[in-house]
Amino acid sequence: MTGDLPRxxxxxxxxxxxxxxxxxxxxxxxxxxxxPEKLRLARALELPRAASEQEVMAELxxxxxxxxxxxxxxxxxxxxxxxxxxxxxxxxxxxRAEFYTAYTPYQxxxxxxxxxxxxxxxxxxxxxxxxxxxNASLYDGASATAExxxxxxxxxxxxxxxxxxxxxxxxxxxxxxxxxxxxxxxAPLGRAADGRSEPVEPxxxxxxxxxxxxxxxxxxxxQGLRAAAEAAHARGALLVAVTTEALSLALLRAPGELGADIxxxxxxxxxxxxxxxxxxxxxxxxxxxxxxxxxxxxxxxxEDAHGRRGFVLTLSTREQHIRREKATSxxxxxxxxxxxxxxxxxxxxxxxxxxxxxRINYAKAEYAKRRAxxxxxxxLPFSAPTFNEFVVAVPDSGAEALARxxxxxxxxxxxxxxxxxxLGPAVLVCATELASRDAIxxxxxxxxxxxAKR
Numbered sequence: 001m002t003g004d005l006p007r008x009x010x011x012x013x014x015x016x017x018x019x020x021x022x023x024x025x026x027x028x029x030x031x032x033x034x035x036p037e038k039l040r041l042a043r044a045l046e047l048p049r050a051a052s053e054q055e056v057m058a059e060l061x062x063x064x065x066x067x068x069x070x071x072x073x074x075x076x077x078x079x080x081x082x083x084x085x086x087x088x089x090x091x092x093x094x095x096r097a098e099f100y101t102a103y104t105p106y107q108x109x110x111x112x113x114x115x116x117x118x119x120x121x122x123x124x125x126x127x128x129x130x131x132x133x134x135n136a137s138l139y140d141g142a143s144a145t146a147e148x149x150x151x152x153x154x155x156x157x158x159x160x161x162x163x164x165x166x167x168x169x170x171x172x173x174x175x176x177x178x179x180x181x182x183x184x185x186x187a188p189l190g191r192a193a194d195g196r197s198e199p200v201e202p203x204x205x206x207x208x209x210x211x212x213x214x215x216x217x218x219x220x221x222x223q224g225l226r227a228a229a230e231a232a233h234a235r236g237a238l239l240v241a242v243t244t245e246a247l248s249l250a251l252l253r254a255p256g257e258l259g260a261d262i263x264x265x266x267x268x269x270x271x272x273x274x275x276x277x278x279x280x281x282x283x284x285x286x287x288x289x290x291x292x293x294x295x296x297x298x299x300x301x302x303e304d305a306h307g308r309r310g311f312v313l314t315l316s317t318r319e320q321h322i323r324r325e326k327a328t329s330x331x332x333x334x335x336x337x338x339x340x341x342x343x344x345x346x347x348x349x350x351x352x353x354x355x356x357x358x359r360i361n362y363a364k365a366e367y368a369k370r371r372a373x374x375x376x377x378x379x380l381p382f383s384a385p386t387f388n389e390f391v392v393a394v395p396d397s398g399a400e401a402l403a404r405x406x407x408x409x410x411x412x413x414x415x416x417x418x419x420x421x422x423l424g425p426a427v428l429v430c431a432t433e434l435a436s437r438d439a440i441x442x443x444x445x446x447x448x449x450x451x452a453k454r
Contacts, residue, residue, distance in 0.1 A: 229259025
């Protein structure tokens with residue numbers, strides 16, 4: 001065993017013998033005596049020869065090259081995960097030793113870097129959402145939305161939820177999963193001709209806990225948050241504003257200013273790479289009167305015995321800290337590393353830089369919309385204003401249009417056939433600061449195909 005020791009198994013024969021003697025077992029096989037004989041494999045595993053690290057890295061590189069990415073293609077796919085430029089300083093600063101305890105700050109005295117980051121994140125998020133308090137972050141935008149609805153139900157002691165049209169379909173699926181075991185009525189609204197949700201007022205009653213509105217909507221349209229808030233408040237309900245493209249918060253009126261009681265969603269746009277299935281950064285902010293019902297944890301600023309500024313967890317309403325029946329959530333940790341990246345990103349750009357970036361995104365999308373209107377074979381089905389994302393109707397099918405785009409080196413957007421088939425052949429296009437004028441021109445030509453020729 002010692003002569004041919006696997007690279008990542010550090011135990012020698014002597015180590016193994018010592019451990020077996022300590023537990024009173026003579027052979028390793030005895031550890032598996034509880035496994036029925038019929039469930040044991042009596043032969044060696046049929047595995048290929050072990051490869052060297054160099055060979056493995058080369059093979060992984062070949063596999064990775066089969067994927068399209070924002071580095072290899074012009075990228076116009078959004079729909080909840082957005083391609084933005086991340087300054088090199090973000091990763092460099094996130095690697096500093098002060099942040100090595102990014103997982104979870106159980107011991108404040110050795111987690112001051114992490115705790116201060118959380119405190120700064122909460123402060124930045126309150127400024128962006130126009131609300132009073134924010135938590136340390138949640139897993140992702142979908143689970144944050146579900147937690148916001150559960151929070152509204154606890155506050156109002158009601159069990160009816162109105163979903164405005166335009167909530168991301170994945171978010172809606174997660175929300176329904178969270179609520180499936182509860183006695184909750186979900187009332188979905190239809191869509192108006194301009195792409196926004198129908199007015200919520202007729203659907204809100206005295207049983208309604210909250211109205212959920214995504215801003216901008218899944219289709220990129222800017223929703224009427226103020227009217228939705230007024231309709232909800234008139235019947236004692238709360239307004240939950242959901243945001244999947246967090247950069248829009250730098251340009252659109254803050255949800256809190258428009259009457260939202262809870263703002264939640266996904267902050268991946270703030271310096272967090274597109275992991276496409278990996279970690280994300282859910283956020284949740286609310287009015288101060290709702291503080292005790294917020295899920296997760298909050299960090300606060302204090303002073304030590306010598307009068308020096310310090311940071312601590314001031315509110316942890318989860319079952320690891322208090323009795324389970326009084327917990328507001330089973331969220332086990334905040335997304336510490338993603339939160340750190342986002343906080344550094346926002347600090348680097350600042351208020352002016354972030355707003356300038358948002359304006360660039362808006363301008364790029366408006367140019368792309370204009371080119372879509374001017375391209376024969378393409379059409380914009382919705383007239384409502386948008387931020388950096390919009391729907392384009394294509395002449396044949398979304399799949400064929402996107403295949404033409406990919407052949408031209410472009411990831412052109414999301415085929416809406418599986419989500420909104422009643423729209424007909426259409427794709428959801430997102431133009432961020434990464435989109436060049438040339439790429440936009442080539443995208444529209446590809447989406448139109450032969451229809452672009454006169």
